[in-house]
Amino acid sequence: MELVLSFWGWLTELFGSKGFRGFLIMTGVVVAIASVISARNTARKKQTADLLFGTRSDEKLSDGYKCLQRLHNSDDANMRALTKEDKKNSEDANQIRYVLNHWERVFVGLRQGIYDEKMLREANYNTVIKTFNQARAYIEAVRELEQRPTYYQCLERAAKRWKRKPLAVLKK
Known part of the structure; x- marks a missing residue:
């Protein structure tokens, strides 16, 4: 006791x-x-999932990708010319801008902590790398014309960073 x-x-x-x-x-x-x-x-992660599901049904984005692909593969297309006064409001220029502005907004959101980079990277790695590579001439022309090196810089930075570290092959 x-x-x-x-x-x-x-x-x-x-x-x-x-x-x-x-x-x-x-x-x-x-x-x-x-x-x-x-x-x-x-x-x-929820914000990222919402973004991923939302972009799947975005027809303008899908059309923009097709336009970029078509212009990139064309022997006589000049993407730089789409920044000139007489063509900057053309359907092709609008579609390219739509795609680039979409990804720039996504990567600004990523930098601000709104989206999860790992999820975005796993879902969109090839799309982002391909989009940046196909649109590089257009991006450079816009920067030169406007004399602003900051246009699409978040997209460029992310694409280059992702390219330096490719996705790992998943084990079976």
């Missing part, structure tokens, strides 16, 4: 101490921080 009373006294003293209260408060703070980080990561 004396052992039980002694143990009870020790527990009462421990739970009543300032050190124990401080420990409980710190534990609560750590749990709260971990919860916020987890919720933020989950929200980022």
Whole structure:
């Protein structure tokens, strides 16, 4: 009985101490921080999934990819010419801008922490690399014409970064 009373006294003293209260408060703070980080990561992945599903049904984006492919593969097409005054509002120029502006907005959102880069990269690696490579002449012409090297810089930076580190082949 004396052992039980002694143990009870020790527990009462421990739970009543300032050190124990401080420990409980710190534990609560750590749990709260971990919860916020987890919720933020989950929200980022949900935003990315919404973006991925939304782009699948974007016909203008799909048409823009087809236009880029057609112009890139054409022997007589000049993408740089699409930046000139007489062609900058043509259907081809509008489609190219739509695709490039889409990806620029995505990568600005990525830089701001809205999207999850790993998910985007796994789902769009080839599309981004191919789009940037096919549109490079157009991008350079826009930058020269407007004298602004910042046009589509987030897209360019991401495409180059992703290209330096290709996707790994999944193991079976």
